[in-house]
Amino acid sequence: MRIVLTIEEPNDAFQADLLALLAKHAAAVELDTEWTLERAGRFYQAVPKRAQRLLREAAVRDGFVSDEILREELDGKNLRGHAGPLKRALERGVREGWWPEGMQPPLGPRGPGFGKVKGYEMPQELVSTFFQAIAKPQPAGDGTPTLER
Known part of the structure; x- marks a missing residue:
């Protein structure tokens, strides 16, 4: 049996009841931990501009962005x-x-x-998902640049 469940903005009581039910049947519950376009897009929007640049560069550069590329903008400063x-x-x-x-x-x-x-480095299996999610026009029209490989 496979049940796919999406709950948006559950109240605290409902969430507690659902988590208790899932815990009771934990042996048979498999969580969906795959990065989807929606999740990748939401993640990208949730991080600050500096981290967005990091994700964008990794997606454009097939999963790896070197320290030299990142330091160009920082005048050689550390990446802390x-x-x-x-x-x-x-x-x-x-x-x-x-x-x-x-x-x-x-x-x-x-x-x-x-x-x-x-x-x-971005795991290779995530590069395409994040590339597509970041390149997709954002609903707020925030001026996110179009990505090119």
């Missing part, structure tokens, strides 16, 4: 603070009910370990 808003937006999405807990982060830092980040 780029990944934090991504993590917070992912956590916010769980709290707001935009997606379930367990969603794969769409982007992560790459480097030698401790020290300077050498770039940010």
Whole structure:
């Protein structure tokens, strides 16, 4: 049996009852943790401009944006603070009910370990989804640039 359920803006009592029911049947419940166009678009809109640029660059560059590309705009300064808003937006999405807990982060830092980040990488299976979601015209007409590969 497969049941697909979408609940927008549930009240607290309903949400608590539903979560209790799901917990009771947890062994048979499989959460949909796939990035869809809608989820990717909402995630992109939920992060600040600097993090949007990071996602946009990764999507345009087939999943990897190097530290040099990002530092061009920063006059060689460090990249500290780029990944934090991504993590917070992912956590916010769980709290707001935009997606379930367990969603794969769409982007992560790459480097030698401790020290300077050498770039940010998006899993290859997410590149197309995020590219399409970011390139899609935004309903508010916020001036998001058209993406080109």
